[in-house]
Amino acid sequence: MHSCKIERNQAGQRLDKFLRKLLPEAGNSFLYKMLRKKNITLNGKKAEGNEILALNDEVKLFFSEETFAKFSGQPSFSGPPSETGKALPGGRVTSQVREYENAFARLQGITILYEDEDCLIVNKPCGILTQKAVRTDISINEWLAGYLLQKNPAFGEELSTFRPSVCNRLDRNTSGIVLCGKSLPGLQSLSSIIRERRIRKFYRTICVGALKEAVNIQGYLVKNSVENRVTVSGSPSSQAPDEKASPIHTVCSPILVTDAFTLLEVELITGKSHQIRAHLAQIGHPLAGDHKYGKASVNRMLKGKYGLEHHLLHACRVTFPETLRESADNLSGKSICAPCPALFTELEDKLFGR
Template sequence: MKEIIITNNESGQRMDRFLKKYLNKANSAFIYKMIRKKNIKLNNSKVEPEVVLEKEDVVQIYLSDDTIDKFREKKSLLQTAIHFKVVYEDENILVVNKPVGLSTQPDLTSKKSLVDEVKMYLDAKEKNISFTFKPAVCNRLDKNTSGLVIAAKNYETVKQVNKAIRDRNIKKYYETKVHGIVLKDLELEDYMIKDDYKNIVEIVKEEIESAKKIITYVHPIKREGKFTWLEIELETGRAHQIRAHLASIGHPVVGDKKYGKRDNEKYQILHAYKILLNGFEEELSYLNGKEIISHIDERYVL
């Protein structure tokens, strides 16, 4: 017999959904049969599949250890070096500096990703005791954009970070070097169309079918010869938004091979350097107003 004490990471989900994650090789018919035959109980009592689990509930599984192991696929993490640098960490959240050349999510072009590295780092550091939850990366950067990425260590933090991003309570700022001279603050408001096949976007002035609105705030920091250093704030956060939007007004990012000009820079100079956190509630309210910074001179290349 196996007893499982429900933690914050497992609470708030239905019994049957929890069991489908825990006994991830068992089919639904087997799980419902075990519940019906009282081989699976909650707090030593008969339970219905739709009951929502609460913290400190105890799930009892009256099966042999061999049977439980047979229905559990324990996924091993991809073993890889850790390439990111930790900028901020507490018991709920991890903010890292992603290098140029590392994909945020796994893709077909690379065997390593920030998601895999974060999971491996936290698994080794925290000895993660969650039965069904894995740490999650909450925001995304292009492979060749460096900078700050937020990872959540538990389910409640994932929910609150994702909501704060949706509600635009988390502000993201970038540092970049562009071709040409920018003399004043700009508020760019246009529409973007993405060609998924070519993995490229087009900026248009009018709203047309499949176009998505984008808003980019531009603040000049300093002039460097024929170039300008800018701080960028995103109102919307879409793939390639900064690079395509700046290129559309004649100021492409230095080193950008897709939307830019020919130059001697090997890597695009674009770095997510600051995150301002807000929109958190209850036990995560301590994060409100927290500013996390890692300037472009702290970026590095994989």
């Protein structure tokens, strides 16, 4: 028999969702059968699976060790322990823990801008993924788990039913602010304010050409997942090109302008994949160094003269609303800023004579 006491990182979710995390190799039909037969109970009573778990609830699974090991996907470990000896329930050290430790050791240059019990905000360097694209990638998600394990080895005991996660995505070559949920309440709060567009997100970029006045541009975006490319078209008054099109809204304000380049602050009203890059390219001002949506001749010049090999885009500031739910209350009314990377500021100086 296995007993699970519900902690902060498990409370607030449905019992069946919790069970799918605890037993990822078990199918839904098996889980509901075990609930019907009272082989899985909640607080000593029969459960349906749709109950919302509360702090200090107790879930009991009347399984043999072999059955639990089979459906939890945690085979017994016969080799040496990991460097820090972190284990999941049942004393098993998993390959995932080693993956997180490895990511924390390998991903360099990530700086912490803000941290509390539930939330972490970091400044991501260019070249690092926020989330895996393929199974073998390492990303901020794995670094985050490794960071929490390094701070508190006991966190390993929660990894079978909770994974800390990033809440916003940046392209690999976009640097800047990434919001992370350290706990389930923090993850839910940050995801909610992003989804409800209650957080303001600002970026710095250098675009091609002189953009002398602020522009408020709207339209529609369609993503081609196969080519990892988007198409932007239309205006707010036009009809969506097809049912897959998402409305987008971007506000651009020039800071420094020359005949050849403009330093911009961009606010994302919506937040879609490649939105800034494609929207600025649509109006004739692609990002400097952008090989997907940009101007090839300008990109060649910037690479030859300054060594620029990627687009210049930095998530520089987020501003939180005055009132937030309890688990993100410490962020109420705050603005978090991330300094631009060295190459960005170097290009500012050279292109704008600063």
